[in-house]
Amino acid sequence: MTEATRRERLRAETEREIRQAARALLVESGRDAVTLRAIARKLGITAPALYRYYDSHDALLRQLCDDICADMAAALYADLAADTSGQVGCKVRAVCHAFRRWALAHPQEFALVFASPRDPLGADQFGSVFLQLAGPLIASNEDANHVHEEVPAVLHEDLVRFQQVLRDAVAEHGVTLADEVLNLGKIYHVVQSWVRLYGHVALEVFGRFPFAVSNPEPMFDSMLDQMLSDIGFDEG
Amino acid sequence: MTEATRRERLRAETEREIRQAARALLVESGRDAVTLRAIARKLGITAPALYRYYDSHDALLRQLCDDICADMAAALYADLAADTSGQVGCKVRAVCHAFRRWALAHPQEFALVFASPRDPLGADQFGSVFLQLAGPLIASNEDANHVHEEVPAVLHEDLVRFQQVLRDAVAEHGVTLADEVLNLGKIYHVVQSWVRLYGHVALEVFGRFPFAVSNPEPMFDSMLDQMLSDIGFDEG
DNA sequence: CGGTTTCAGTGAACGGTGTTTACAAGAGTT
DNA sequence: AACTCTTGTAAACACCGTTCACTGAAACCG
Structure with missing residues (x-):
């Protein structure tokens, strides 16, 4: 069983989805298409929500x-x-x-x-x-x-x-x-x-x-x- | 003396300035800084004016x-x-x-x-x-x-x-x-x-x-x- | 010269972007 | 139940590429 709390599990899951969406955008349409709003759109959330996970667009690219x-x-x-x-x-x-x-x-x-x-x-x-x-x-x-x-x-x-x-x-x-x-x-x-x-x-x-x-x-x-x-x- | 008309000379001069501005932006701040609006700003004109010289941002980059x-x-x-x-x-x-x-x-x-x-x-x-x-x-x-x-x-x-x-x-x-x-x-x-x-x-x-x-x-x-x-x- | 055409440039607008801010609402804790 | 922490939202700002209707002056022509 996971030792993590429910919140931690959800957070980890969302972060995984973010990375996955970013990766898909990069592969499909190139670096310039890896957009905070495009990622958020794929997850069904809004762009500012991503700032709960990454400090900036640049930080997200680095993670990518x-x-x-x-x-x-x-x-x-x-x-x-x-x-x-x-x-x-x-x-x-x-x-x-x-x-x-x-x-x-x-x-x-x-x-x-x-x-x-x-x-x-x-x-x-x-x-x-x-x-x-x-x-x-x-x-x-x-x-x-x-x-x-x-x-x-x-x-x-x-x-x-x-x-x-x-x-x-x-x-x-x-x-x-x-x-x-x-x-x-x-x-x-x-x-x-x-x-x-x-x-x-x-x-x-x-x-x-x-x-x-x-x-x-x-x-x-x-x-x-x-x-x-x-x-x-x-x-x- | 130049055979070109006055208009042609001005146009050539502007085009040269566009390329020069684009190049400077690239050197100073990287590819992402080569922006139509930033180029126009350097020339003291507005961004749409650049479309009289290049079909698109992409075409300008190609010229660059x-x-x-x-x-x-x-x-x-x-x-x-x-x-x-x-x-x-x-x-x-x-x-x-x-x-x-x-x-x-x-x-x-x-x-x-x-x-x-x-x-x-x-x-x-x-x-x-x-x-x-x-x-x-x-x-x-x-x-x-x-x-x-x-x-x-x-x-x-x-x-x-x-x-x-x-x-x-x-x-x-x-x-x-x-x-x-x-x-x-x-x-x-x-x-x-x-x-x-x-x-x-x-x-x-x-x-x-x-x-x-x-x-x-x-x-x-x-x-x-x-x-x-x-x-x-x-x-x- | 006067009229007309050509054309570089403008301003407003559309939809897109990163980022900040104030705010809501649920989860977790005590 | 009251409180805090977290995750999300909506609105706003400034910037981006691009389009379009428009202006004014240069160039051309009869």
């Missing part, structure tokens, strides 16, 4: 971003779990494909979360998703630590910091990483992989490839091949 | 996108011309740096043009900029055609089409390209370079790197090094 990130994370985890091959390379590939698939299926959400020149947005949420996914995957790839190139010294400071962030993320899963498996060269390639992954997906979602690509999926696959090879995963 | 693309193109050309080293690799590097610098200096414009899930937007404008820049640069790099890797057969169709687009773009400059210098492997790397260039710049502008990068420029430089090496330019 967090919800989107959480949903995306769930989708990525699901696709990751669906990959039953023991191979780590396959898992990485599965997650990357899931990210592309999610972005193409949710262009409005993608644009809101990943392409707004705003301060925090869903930054925290997303960062954790990336770390939760990338960290353990890299960690589990112990046998492919032959990547040991030198990276420019100027990058060391940032890469060491990211190394620590990754180590902490993995530690929450109860795994400890050796410097050998998580060397700076690999860290660098992880960042570069995120650049390419994001670049391809954003270009595809926003239609900004320099020419019409009839079927971008093979190009994405080809890019993944090189990414995985760069990062030190065996082909497969 | 075109203006931004044109300005960016001018900035890139200027930075390209400023590079007096004869080396093609240096020119490519200069243009890439110019693109990053422009994006960081104009985040709102970048977001509007490059990160909206809309149909054409400034697509034509931008595409031409990319082609005008990339085509001649690749063409002039005749001695570095040692890149001749195999690309997946599924990509051939698209790459051949892009090859033709590039060839046409270069032809307008009076240069004819041999298949040897513009082979599919190189074409593929050009596309991949655009993915990485766009990915890095967008991530930096939108603050979506998975960790705080204290000084992204060296990372950008490092990426350029690999890009140029992939594409077949000599180090320099």
Whole structure:
């Protein structure tokens, strides 16, 4: 049984409906359609009532971003779990494909979360998703630590910091990483992989490839091949 | 002297002021601040007057996108011309740096043009900029055609089409390209370079790197090094 | 020159938006 | 039963895109 009082249950229910309505409006008609009055209309209430739940329209949009990130994370985890091959390379590939698939299926959400020149947005949420996914995957790839190139010294400071962030993320899963498996060269390639992954997906979602690509999926696959090879995963 | 009548001159002047006001609003306060009424206020006229110049708010935004693309193109050309080293690799590097610098200096414009899930937007404008820049640069790099890797057969169709687009773009400059210098492997790397260039710049502008990068420029430089090496330019 | 057309700009209006305020009415508490 | 806390309302304000009837001056023409 729920410990919450009747009022608390009703409030939670209304808040859920608000988020749901906001999400539906975003998906159906884009960011500009996520209007306090439109949301209220969907719930059969008036706009000012929403101020009992959110301080402003902006705050509601921020919440929407967090919800989107959480949903995306769930989708990525699901696709990751669906990959039953023991191979780590396959898992990485599965997650990357899931990210592309999610972005193409949710262009409005993608644009809101990943392409707004705003301060925090869903930054925290997303960062954790990336770390939760990338960290353990890299960690589990112990046998492919032959990547040991030198990276420019100027990058060391940032890469060491990211190394620590990754180590902490993995530690929450109860795994400890050796410097050998998580060397700076690999860290660098992880960042570069995120650049390419994001670049391809954003270009595809926003239609900004320099020419019409009839079927971008093979190009994405080809890019993944090189990414995985760069990062030190065996082909497969 | 101008052939235009007095009325035509005044109209052109007003139109220029409209674009200028719209641009200022975008830069100062973001996309949502580019309002017909706010523009009119800046010109000392009323909002409906703007309908004598643009069919709708949307049409005005589209024009704004075109203006931004044109300005960016001018900035890139200027930075390209400023590079007096004869080396093609240096020119490519200069243009890439110019693109990053422009994006960081104009985040709102970048977001509007490059990160909206809309149909054409400034697509034509931008595409031409990319082609005008990339085509001649690749063409002039005749001695570095040692890149001749195999690309997946599924990509051939698209790459051949892009090859033709590039060839046409270069032809307008009076240069004819041999298949040897513009082979599919190189074409593929050009596309991949655009993915990485766009990915890095967008991530930096939108603050979506998975960790705080204290000084992204060296990372950008490092990426350029690999890009140029992939594409077949000599180090320099 | 006088008459007519063209056209940039106005003011009022409509329905939409975020937000604030004062107020009502029910739920929970004592 | 009396009181408080919470959730909603209605009205209002200022802003938005857009339309429409209208004005006044510039441009054109006989």
